[in-house]
Amino acid sequence: MQINTVSTQPIDGQKPGTSGLRKQTSVFMQPHFLENFIQAIWTGIGGVAGKTLVLGGDGRHFNEQASQVVLRMAAAGGAAKVIVGQNALLSTPAASNLIRKRKADGGIILSASHNPGGPNGDFGVKYNTANGGPAPESVTSKIYEATKTLTEYQIVESQDIDLSTVGETKLGETVIEVVDPVTDYAELMADLFDFDAIKALFAGGFRMRFDAMHAVTGPYATAILEDTLGAAKGSVINAVPSTDFGGGHPDPNPIWTKPLVDEMFSETAPDFGAASDGDGDRNMILGRGIYVTPSDSLAAIAANATLAPAYAGGLAGVARSMPTSRALDRVADKLGIACFETPTGWKFFGNLLDAGKATLCGEESAGTGSDHVREKDGLWAVLFWLNILAKRGVSMQQLMAEHWAEYGRNFYSRHDYEGVDAEAANALMDDLRARLGTLAGTSPSGLEIESADEFAYDDPVDGSRTEAQGLRVHFADGARLVFRLSGTGTVGATLRVYMEALATDGFDRDPQEVLAPVIAAAEELAQIKARTGRDAPDVIT
Ligand code: VG1
Ligand code: CO
The missing domain is CATH 3.30.310.50 (Alpha-D-phosphohexomutase, C-terminal domain)
Known part of the structure; x- marks a missing residue:
């Protein structure tokens, strides 16, 4: 195997932000831009030699090409193994789960999340650590420092690896294992929630609409909601990931999912509506005639958490980002548990989750999650709501009315x-x-x-x-x-x-x-x- 050492120079502006490095796709596709940043990640984590990584992305333009670059550079750096989602796809929470489940040293997620994709959109790279969560600032600052001083990177020369077939190959000494992106994640969800209760709900005629926004959650939502839980065919819309998200803006808020919101407020509205973002970590929750703000959704999930099997023993504590509303604090007060207030960005929840201080956490920006992974998780939130509605047997409007009556x-x-x-x-x-x-x-x-x-x-x-x-x-x-x-x-x-x-x-x-x-x-x-x-x-x- 031929390893090439390529001379390069530092490129300005490679400082990771709230969630990884995000730039316009055209910037990421400039010569050396991606390679420099990946080499800086290897330096920032003390080298990739002997390590096992997880790799996948949200399927946007440049996702596949960039994956091939990461694989070649991982091989050049002597990585032991890279576990890749089939066709280089993995939702962010599914990647987090794989890192944890397979005890990998870390992972690379190729995504600019809710930002538009395509040649005129954005691209991004995020590094997650062994706990499955976004690298904390101590790591991202090392990566950034490395971007400012590097002079060369190593990459192997090879044909593209076939990522369309599940199975193992080798690139030099590095094992490349292509896995189905949905299987492990779907198993985790079945462990957490009362699937029988949700199946009974759908069997009883409960209707829902899930808008995957042409992004990565399509295959996950179809497999779990329709194929496993029995939601009617067609409940999941915009379910096939496309490289530019159908030309849309994959951000689940009332502006960018207007058709879904309109449907939920129409005469023929289904019982429940939801959407996720580009990389599958955000969620939007609606009932017939009601939009539930992410802050309220977090508070209501916390108040009803024990209805889901994995949370039946109660919550150790909860956490929210500072700008998120204090509806959660009111629930925590009543439950007699701690409520932590963190800066914006999921990386700040990692320590609280690892230390067992918080079980549930969330952000006003449509991010909700728990200690089941170390990322926010869009479909998890949807399933949590289905579990709650199945157990409570009330409409979303009624549930929220009761919640507000109790907590304000x-x-x-x-x-x-x-x-x-x-x-x-x-x-x-x-x-x-x-x-x-x-x-x-x-x-x-x-x-x-x-x-x-x-x-x-x-x-x-x-x-x-x-x-x-x-x-x-x-x-x-x-x-x-x-x-x-x-x-x-x-x-x-x-x-x-x-x-x-x-x-x-x-x-x-x-x-x-x-x-x-x-x-x-x-x-x-x-x-x-x-x-x-x-x-x-x-x-x-
Ligand atoms: C935004 C949100 C923040 C979220 C971040 C990543 O950050 O406000 O709550 O964690 O996006 O979400 P900022 O710095 O633009 O406000 V995602 O789904 O784009 O990874
Ligand atoms: Co996202």
Whole structure:
């Protein structure tokens, strides 16, 4: 086997963000760009020699080609084995599961998640560690440092490996094992949930619609929901993964899944609706005539968790990212368990899950998960809801009405301003940050501010500190406002404004109306319109 050493130079901007390195596909396809980053990963993890890795991606443009590069570079680095999903496909939670189940040293996930794909879309690479979770900052910073100094990379010369057939081959000394991407994941789900109860639900005429958004969950959802659990054929739509996600934006929110949302609010709506994103780690949950915000979904799952066999013994604790609504905290209070508040991004949940401090965790951005893997998991959330609905025997509307009656409702919304001029976005944040100390006691738009600060996180397990994780404004009436810049975009900056207000009645009101005073306060505090030049957010969730 011929190993080539290729001279290269550091490429700027290879700093992993909230979830791996994401760039426009055209940038990733530039000479050496991918190879440099993969070599930097090998350096960052202390070399790949003798290690076993898992590899797969969400099927977007460049997925297969990039997989071949990773395999050649793993072989050049002396990896013992690479376990690859058939056709280089693996959802993010399925990859996390395989890393754990097969006791691999880590894994590479090729995905830009909810970002659009295709030659004009985005591509991404993420490294996960042996616990199955996204590499923590201690590892991503080593990878980034390596990108700044590397001068060469090693790659073997070979024909493309056949990834279409399940089985084992060898590339040099490295074993390449091609596995069915769905089997192990489907087995795990059957262990966690009451499949008999869900089968009975469907047998009784319960109807659902799952929108796979032309992305990676199609094969998983079809196999589990239709073939195993008996949901009617056609319950899963947009089920065949395509390299550009059918030209769509594989982000399960009310904007990008509008046809599904419209159906769920129509006369012929099924009982339950859901969607997942590009790489299968996000979920959107709907009932007939109701959209359940991710923050509420997390809280309701926590409140009903013991209905699922794997969680019947109760939850050790729960965790949510800081911008996620505090609906979860109210449930944790009642259950008498701890509720941890972490920075945005799944990597911060890893230590809590590993240490057994949290069983369930979630983010407002449609990410929900548990200690069954170390990633958020879209289909898992869907199955959890089906399990709960099967056991409770009520509609989604009724279930949420009862939940709010018990805990109050944390009305919640996020406003995103996408592709904003980066300098303007940074200036907005810098100015507001500089004024945080003076805000307590003032009343923008008539809402009195109790306190304001910038969120920093001290990890209770390893003691590491992560700073500058969002600007928070707490109001005297319990409302809250958070400002953050996205770490997953590839063009300009995305400003995220998160709003929350607690209500103890009037649960059926429109969140945008309930939140109007908080929205007005956000504008007054940060002059969003003037600074971004936008009249309105691009996305409202
Ligand atoms: C966004 C979400 C965050 C999520 C991350 C990765 O990050 O806000 O909650 O963990 O995407 O999700 P940011 O930095 O853009 O706000 V995924 O499904 O794109 O891997
Ligand atoms: Co995702």
